[in-house]
Amino acid sequence: MTQQTNSFQTDTAKVKGLGSSKSGFGHWWMQRMSAVLLIPCGLYVLFSLAGAEVLQAQVVVAWLTQPFNAAVTLLFALAGSYHGALGVDVVVEDYIHNHAVNLTLRYLTKILMIVMMMSSVFALATILFG
Amino acid sequence: MNKPQRPLSPYIQVYKPQLTSMLSIMHRITGLFLSLGLVIFVYWLYRLATDLNIANEVIGFFQTGLGCTLLYVWIFAFAYHLCNGIRHLFWDVGKGYSIPAVYRSGYSVLLAAALLTALVYFLSR
Numbered sequence: 001m002t003q004q005t006n007s008f009q010t011d012t013a014k015v016k017g018l019g020s021s022k023s024g025f026g027h028w029w030m031q032r033m034s035a036v037l038l039i040p041c042g043l044y045v046l047f048s049l050a051g052a053e054v055l056q057a058q059v060v061v062a063w064l065t066q067p068f069n070a071a072v073t074l075l076f077a078l079a080g081s082y083h084g085a086l087g088v089d090v091v092v093e094d095y096i097h098n099h100a101v102n103l104t105l106r107y108l109t110k111i112l113m114i115v116m117m118m119s120s121v122f123a124l125a126t127i128l129f130g
Numbered sequence: 131m132n133k134p135q136r137p138l139s140p141y142i143q144v145y146k147p148q149l150t151s152m153l154s155i156m157h158r159i160t161g162l163f164l165s166l167g168l169v170i171f172v173y174w175l176y177r178l179a180t181d182l183n184i185a186n187e188v189i190g191f192f193q194t195g196l197g198c199t200l201l202y203v204w205i206f207a208f209a210y211h212l213c214n215g216i217r218h219l220f221w222d223v224g225k226g227y228s229i230p231a232v233y234r235s236g237y238s239v240l241l242a243a244a245l246l247t248a249l250v251y252f253l254s255r
Contacts, residue, residue, distance in 0.1 A: 032222060035215050042212060046205070050253045057185035061178055077172055084165035091158060116169065119176045126179035 027086060034083035041076040064127045077120035085113035149236050157214050160207035167204045202247065209246035213239040 064070050088109045096102040177185040191197040217235050220226050
């Protein structure tokens with residue numbers, strides 16, 4: 001190598017430590033995959049609720065006791081929580097320059113995502129299997 | 131690390147707003163807003179399973195003036211983020227990058243989002 005460097009690392013070590021060919025791609029890819037899943041699930045939930053004659057808790061629970069409706073709603077809540085957490089992650093990375101605040105917010109985002117996922121699984125399991 | 135002593139790009143104080151940049155920032159803002167909405171949605175699901183009275187109170191709030199306004203902002207944000215998200219997916223596979231195509235898809239996204247919101251409004255009447 002003709003390029004001058006200020007590092008004691010060997011060329012192999014530098015190459016191994018560079019680039020996003022491993023896990024760096026995962027965040028971007030999962031954002032897209034959850035987005036694709038959210039298109040049909042989101043539209044189904046939105047139009048089912050909009051089309052309900054009377055929007056009352058009892059009516060919605062009755063609708064959710066249909067396994068297909070419960071499954072799509074659960075997928076919507078899970079994929080939505082994941083997609084939202086990935087998105088908030090990117091926004092925090094871009095605009096919060098204080099490292100401690102940045103890490104704390106991204107940690108809280110992940111905790112909130114897990115709590116939301118647990119709550120939606122619990123909710124739909126309870127409605128389906130009571 | 132030395133901080134650069136010059137304005138950082140894009141210098142938004144003098145940056146002329148364009149359809150492209152406005153739609154881009156709207157995608158972020160609607161995304162953040164939808165994340166907040168999803169927290170309420172999941173809380174509502176949890177209450178549907180545990181306490182129907184509280185679940186009905188949540189519905190009741192979204193039938194008040196403030197709640198209903200919030201709900202329709204949320205529905206428009208959902209419709210916009212969904213349509214513009216599809217536009218992004220086309221870009222991701224390398225389609226629609228020419229300037230006329232970007233403007234055409236941009237206006238189409240706004241129109242489609244408005245139509246979807248109107249459709250939800252008429253279905254829920």
